[in-house]
Amino acid sequence: MDIDFKGEHLLPGQIGQFFLVLSFGASLISFLSYYFATTDKVSTTAASWQKIGRVGYYLNFVALLGIGVCLFYIIRNHYFEYHYVWAYTSRSLPARYIISAFWNGQEGGFILWLFWQGVLGIFLINKAGSWERPVMTVVALSQVVLATMVLGVEIFHVRLGSSPFLLLRNDMEGPIFSNPNYLSFIKDGQGMVPSLQNYWMIIHPPTLFLGFAAMVVPFAYATAGLWQKRLTEWVQPAISYALFACMILGTGVVMGSFWAYESLNFGGFWAWDPVENASIFAWITMVAALHVLIVFKNTGHSYFTATFLVMISFVLTWYSSFLNRSGILGDTSVHSFTDLGMFWQLVIGILIFLAITVWLLVSRWKQMPITKKDEETYSREFWMFVGAIFLGLSCFHLIVVTSIPVWNAIFHTNIAPPADAARMRHYNVIQSSFVFVITILTAFTQFLKYKKTDVTRFFITTAAYLVFAAFITALIVYATGLYKLNFVFVLVMWGSVYSVIANGKILADALKGQFKLAGSAVGHIGFGLLMVGALISAGTSSVISVNNTGEAFSAEFAKEQNPRENILVYRNQPLKMGDYMVTYLGDSLSAPDHFYKVNYKEMDAAGKVKDDFTLYPKAQVNKGALAASPDTKHYLFHDLYTHITMTNSISMTEDAGTEADEHKTEDDSKAYDAPIAHEVAVGDTIPYREGYIVVKKLNKGVKVKNIPLNPTDISVGAELEIVAHGKTYTAEPVYMIKGKGVFDFAKKVEDAGLKLRFSKILPDKNKVEITVYQQPESQKKYIVMKAIKFPYINFFWAGTIIMVVGFLLSIFRRNKELKTV
Amino acid sequence: MKKSSILGIVVIAIAIAVIISTYSSTSTYGSFNEAKETRSELHVVGKLNKQKELFYEPTKDANYFSFYMKDNKGSDCKVVYTGTKPEDFERSEQIVLTGKMVGNEFHASSILMKCPSKYTQDKLETKEYKATQASI
Numbered sequence: 020m021d022i023d024f025k026g027e028h029l030l031p032g033q034i035g036q037f038f039l040v041l042s043f044g045a046s047l048i049s050f051l052s053y054y055f056a057t058t059d060k061v062s063t064t065a066a067s068w069q070k071i072g073r074v075g076y077y078l079n080f081v082a083l084l085g086i087g088v089c090l091f092y093i094i095r096n097h098y099f100e101y102h103y104v105w106a107y108t109s110r111s112l113p114a115r116y117i118i119s120a121f122w123n124g125q126e127g128g129f130i131l132w133l134f135w136q137g138v139l140g141i142f143l144i145n146k147a148g149s150w151e152r153p154v155m156t157v158v159a160l161s162q163v164v165l166a167t168m169v170l171g172v173e174i175f176h177v178r179l180g181s182s183p184f185l186l187l188r189n190d191m192e193g194p195i196f197s198n199p200n201y202l203s204f205i206k207d208g209q210g211m212v213p214s215l216q217n218y219w220m221i222i223h224p225p226t227l228f229l230g231f232a233a234m235v236v237p238f239a240y241a242t243a244g245l246w247q248k249r250l251t252e253w254v255q256p257a258i259s260y261a262l263f264a265c266m267i268l269g270t271g272v273v274m275g276s277f278w279a280y281e282s283l284n285f286g287g288f289w290a291w292d293p294v295e296n297a298s299i300f301a302w303i304t305m306v307a308a309l310h311v312l313i314v315f316k317n318t319g320h321s322y323f324t325a326t327f328l329v330m331i332s333f334v335l336t337w338y339s340s341f342l343n344r345s346g347i348l349g350d351t352s353v354h355s356f357t358d359l360g361m362f363w364q365l366v367i368g369i370l371i372f373l374a375i376t377v378w379l380l381v382s383r384w385k386q387m388p389i390t391k392k393d394e395e396t397y398s399r400e401f402w403m404f405v406g407a408i409f410l411g412l413s414c415f416h417l418i419v420v421t422s423i424p425v426w427n428a429i430f431h432t433n434i435a436p437p438a439d440a441a442r443m444r445h446y447n448v449i450q451s452s453f454v455f456v457i458t459i460l461t462a463f464t465q466f467l468k469y470k471k472t473d474v475t476r477f478f479i480t481t482a483a484y485l486v487f488a489a490f491i492t493a494l495i496v497y498a499t500g501l502y503k504l505n506f507v508f509v510l511v512m513w514g515s516v517y518s519v520i521a522n523g524k525i526l527a528d529a530l531k532g533q534f535k536l537a538g539s540a541v542g543h544i545g546f547g548l549l550m551v552g553a554l555i556s557a558g559t560s561s562v563i564s565v566n567n568t569g570e571a572f573s574a575e576f577a578k579e580q581n582p583r584e585n586i587l588v589y590r591n592q593p594l595k596m597g598d599y600m601v602t603y604l605g606d607s608l609s610a611p612d613h614f615y616k617v618n619y620k621e622m623d624a625a626g627k628v629k630d631d632f633t634l635y636p637k638a639q640v641n642k643g644a645l646a647a648s649p650d651t652k653h654y655l656f657h658d659l660y661t662h663i664t665m666t667n668s669i670s671m672t673e674d675a676g677t678e679a680d681e682h683k684t685e686d687d688s689k690a691y692d693a694p695i696a697h698e699v700a701v702g703d704t705i706p707y708r709e710g711y712i713v714v715k716k717l718n719k720g721v722k723v724k725n726i727p728l729n730p731t732d733i734s735v736g737a738e739l740e741i742v743a744h745g746k747t748y749t750a751e752p753v754y755m756i757k758g759k760g761v762f763d764f765a766k767k768v769e770d771a772g773l774k775l776r777f778s779k780i781l782p783d784k785n786k787v788e789i790t791v792y793q794q795p796e797s798q799k800k801y802i803v804m805k806a807i808k809f810p811y812i813n814f815f816w817a818g819t820i821i822m823v824v825g826f827l828l829s830i831f832r833r834n835k836e837l838k839t840v
Numbered sequence: 841m842k843k844s845s846i847l848g849i850v851v852i853a854i855a856i857a858v859i860i861s862t863y864s865s866t867s868t869y870g871s872f873n874e875a876k877e878t879r880s881e882l883h884v885v886g887k888l889n890k891q892k893e894l895f896y897e898p899t900k901d902a903n904y905f906s907f908y909m910k911d912n913k914g915s916d917c918k919v920v921y922t923g924t925k926p927e928d929f930e931r932s933e934q935i936v937l938t939g940k941m942v943g944n945e946f947h948a949s950s951i952l953m954k955c956p957s958k959y960t961q962d963k964l965e966t967k968e969y970k971a972t973q974a975s976i
Contacts, residue, residue: 393842393843393844394843394844396843401843405847408847408851412851412854412855412858415855415858416858416862419858419859419862420862423866433868433869434863434866434868435866435867435868435869435882435883435938436866437865437866437867440949440950441865441867441881441938444865445861445862445865449858449861584903584923585902585903585923585924586902587898587899587902664902664923664924665898665902665924665925667898801898801899803898803902803924
């Protein structure tokens with residue numbers, strides 16, 4: 020049965036697999052040792068357990084680096100005997116995407132997560148001090164659970180995890196694998212999906228996974244605090260880590276949204292796709308947790324809520340990982356999910372951390388510092404708490420809807436989640452209602468004092484700012500046309516503007532004196548701006564390429580489904596589209612990408628060109644299908660998109676057809692409409708469908724290539740000028756009498772879709788005959804494209820950056836507090 | 841009454857409202873026959889009928905695409921979609937349509953296809969390299 024396969028490179032895979040097992044073993048040792056270090060009553064033995072725990076953790080990290088090196092090595096060297104390399108890369112993959120091939124598969128994603136958690140763990144070993152033992156027990160446990168996901172080892176006939184070092188011949192069945200020489204038939208891998216060949220694929224996953232990995236730290240502190248009965252002490256250090264997790268995860272998510280926006284894969288920067296929703300569950304609950312943690316720190320209220328939110332955030336991180344990786348979302352998302360057969364393993368992953376959460380919350384319930392006193396109505400803390408509750412509700416809604424396939428699986432129901440337009444409407448309206456409440460809270464809560472406030476003054480300031488915000492909102496809503504949409508969006512705009520203005524005032528005060536308040540003010544301004552940008556951009560984006568010229572296949576159909584969002588543009592034939600004149604100028608190839616030159620000219624009322632630019636949307640032929648990515652013209656206040664949805668100028672086979680055209684046989688008359696012969700004299704004009712042809716002059720004695728001419732031979736060239744769609748071309752077909760034979764040499768003008776023959780000389784009439792072959796309408800090169808205008812998106816990006824700055828300022832502030840305490 | 845209890849009641853009320861509104865905006869999976877009986881939008885799951893005509897002629901109308909689909913109950917229906925033909929459509933294994941019946945045509949507002957997954961139906965592509973013939 021054993022076949023001696025030729026040409027395989029098994030060593031790097033074996034080393035990699037060894038490191039995988041080592042990382043699992045080392046993290047398990049680290050977890051157990053830290054556990055004993057925490058529970059052992061004798062301080063000397065506990066200290067030595069701690070030492071083993073540390074060694075185990077460092078060893079685990081070294082093993083992770085080893086995995087990384089091995090994986091990189093096999094990808095770099097195109098060892099297609101490995102499934103991972105074969106499935107995600109190819110020889111033609113540009114070098115810069117080798118690094119992103121690393122985390123293209125789910126195994127790579129897990130390894131990235133493991134790596135970041137490893138880094139954070141090492142940071143904690145050095146910084147956590149008295150918290151190290153219990154906190155690292157939890158972190159190491161998380162590392163153990165994650166490591167099982169990539170283990171790829173069979174235990175009791177159950178395959179644990181999926182290893183990136185799996186061989187192709189072990190993963191797939193096929194007669195080819197009984198051939199010892201099979202590798203010589205596998206010349207190339209499947210290659211990376213074109214939409215992933217984007218520089219965001221290099222930076223977005225590492226950021227996102229750092230965010231996910233960072234969620235473990237606040238969880239570990241909360242667990243440690245409850246476990247070790249240091250019930251209130253854990254809050255202070257956890258705040259900084261929670262801020263960090265929110266900042267990084269938020270950045271990662273928005274990077275993904277930027278990528279989606281640029282590549283239009285999801286039809287905009289946010290499409291409420293299950294994948295997108297799942298990525299912000301944990302972010303929302305952690306942001307809520309952060310606020311309640313601060314409430315608890317300042318007043319001693321809301322201990323349970325704070326702890327619960329911190330812990331559930333981590334459980335939700337696992338839940339979103341389950342949604343994305345178990346294949347359960349199947350029919351509901353545009354994302355391609357692959358099921359690695361780890362459904363139950365992922366479920367167990369969630370259950371472990373859910374069980375810890377529930378058990379600790381229940382068993383420590385009696386000891387928790389829960390206050391019986393009611394909170395002050397006019398205190399900042401009370402309203403922060405309310406805001407956190409609304410964040411929780413918003414997340415609750417997202418979870419309920421995104422998890423519909425899960426409910427179907429559990430209860431055997433048959434509910435279809437709202438799709439497309441209905442989905443957008445559903446999420447937008449409901450989430451906007453929450454956001455309205457939250458933005459209003461982020462504003463007026465800032466006017467309240469911690470603990471107690473002067474009530475009259477508070478009402479006057481709040482009202483004044485609300486009215487001012489309403490005035491500005493009215494202007495924005497009128498200018499952008501937002502009022503045409505659901506009223507709730509106007510409310511959100513009001514709330515967001517109010518939040519920006521009110522927090523701006525707080526920031527101004529903070530700059531004068533109490534600088535420590537700046538972080539929250541900046542963060543909230545960022546969030547407000549982000550919402551303003553999101554609202555205008557998503558609410559008022561418009562398709563410019565609206566097309567009503569298509570043949571009405573049924574009148575009823577045209578009436579009902581009006582948004583015909585794609586237009587067909589023939590090559591070199593300008594077309595009016597909204598305010599623009601678009602022309603498809605031609606193509607350029609830079610393998611594997613095929614670029615389309617699309618020129619835009621914007622005219623003002625007087626017909627003068629106001630703006631003139633060319634976009635290069637591209638397409639790639641990938642396994643017989645067209646994969647297009649758009650090109651964008653960025654203005655300060657809006658972006659203009661051009662996206663190719665269909666074309667006939669690219670052949671669907673792997674090799675682009677342009678070169679083949681050159682060698683076509685001479686008999687190509689089938690490629691043209693029936694020829695029309697024209698008798699013309701010099702100076703005459705021949706009209707044709709797309710323009711006209713002028714006979715400039717006749718040149719005698721024209722040479723054709725290397726055909727020698729005898730003195731008796733006659734050779735005449737007709738110099739023709741072709742004008743089509745405002746462009747001029749020249750061509751010179753030749754008529755020749757050589758010996759007893761009559762020849763004519765036709766000329767083609769590809770761009771004008773013409774073939775011209777100088778077919779006769781009529782000396783008695785002093786005329787010549789030019790035969791015109793026109794390309795049939797269907798043979799003309801065309802593209803079908805879609806153009807979309809997204810306004811004011813820059814507010815969204817700017818808001819995000821400002822929000823991140825706010826998080827950073829808060830981290831600095833909390834760290835300072837940590838040191839002074 | 842304590843403020844926290846008022847807040848609790850508000851939270852529960854909103855949670856119930858969320859669930860109801862979610863439920864009301866979901867639809868159900870059904871067949872073409874069921875679609876004929878209802879006026880509301882429906883999801884229909886099925887397979888592309890490869891025997892019948894697949895029509896997309898961008899030079900005539902870039903936004904009209906029609907094909908025939910067999911739903912899971914086995915009934916066949918013409919489907920019309922305003923838009924371009926999705927990439928890789930012929931290779932789809934399963935199609936999920938959202939839309940409703942208009943006369944005898946099913947007008948889809950969205951098409952979601954499932955293509956052969958890399959993990960279930962991998963076929964190795966072995967390529968033969970041939971020297972291209974020189975031509976003058």
